[in-house]
Amino acid sequence: MRLVIARCAVDYEGRLSAHLPMATRLIMVKRDGCVAIHADGGAYKPLNWMNSPNVVVEAPGRWMVTNPKGEQLIITIDEVLSDSSHELGVDPGLQKDGVEAHLQELLAGACHTLEDGMILVRREHRTEIGPVDLLCRDASGRAVAIEIKRRGEIDGVEQLVRYLEFMERDPALRPVRGMFVAQVIKPQAKTLAAERGIICVEVDYDALRGIERAQTSLF
Amino acid sequence: MRLVIARCAVDYEGRLSAHLPMATRLIMVKRDGCVAIHADGGAYKPLNWMNSPNVVVEAPGRWMVTNPKGEQLIITIDEVLSDSSHELGVDPGLQKDGVEAHLQELLAGACHTLEDGMILVRREHRTEIGPVDLLCRDASGRAVAIEIKRRGEIDGVEQLVRYLEFMERDPALRPVRGMFVAQVIKPQAKTLAAERGIICVEVDYDALRGIERAQTSLF
């Protein structure tokens, strides 16, 4: 990784046009070629950047970064205050826990906790308009479309409504019930769900992990 | 701005749990206190971070960063390879051009290009639920609500559907047609739009700018 502190002006031409007047900034160049220009504030987002794949052409006082889509980043350098390179090696990467994917995984293996007698048909059931998280059958054999969110907000309910609308056309599924599952569901979302006949279920992530652990330990 | 190259492990506990095993990385600390841990690849997004406002407590071999929401970032440092600080000053900031606002401006002045005989009534027409980008009348005098996006995706169609629902209640407007305009419209969005009786129009930004230039040069 190369770190350059320099007085520079930057122009980006691509999906939009953006211009940075001359000032002192950090220019970060990573091994994959991506370039980011950082100011001394404003969260982690750089002021300007160009992701890889790209080509960096470095002339005195002027860097030109271009990518295959024809986007261009031009850095005009007035003065270099510091220029250092560091060997970082390959990063082992981030381990995440607690995201929606894991919640879906847990619920796929324990959908009876959502409702007595519920049985999983498949995950990521495809409709014309996108994939439903879980397709199940309830105790009476009726199809249930389940949308899972970490946080239950109104757009999640709208998403499920769309899926239901298209699934209702499938004679093999019709009639389809809807179920909206999240760790926390906002009042707004509950109201809309109730209006659309969709059942809301709030689940406890840690409790579900407990169930998983208990089930695993049986074998 | 402080730049530290160090062998470190990082743990984040907050909206999720995330762990970074020990490896060599860049730790960037900006003047507003925000901390970002970068690997030598992977676009501009850091592996882990904590935005301001936060509090950084630095002990030997262990940094603890906490924010008012109770989220916590713990950096365990094995070895510091480089540690430098730089005075950058306040950044004059980024100037942007070419976003959705400009597209709306161009189309407001050339809505006949969307459909023959279309006339602008007003921009940002207020409904109970938010402003519609353009309100027009078609050749037959019927009201047309137009939603403009740079990229036409499904939530843009949903947005327009909501507006139409409320506009239909206004006797002075009813019945209202819907038109969804973007440079590119995704298949999913087209499907939903068709379902809702909304017309999709894809427009060429550069061609529109050409029309604007031609019109301007007449005066």
Next chain:
DNA sequence: GTGTATATCTCGGGG
């Protein structure tokens, strides 16, 4: 402050 709409979103997965 809360909610809404945008973003050069970024990032990952699946066809």
Next chain:
DNA sequence: CCCCGAGGTATACAC
């Protein structure tokens, strides 16, 4: 490769 959905989305702006 594009399409699609999630994100510790972040960020700006309206109310």
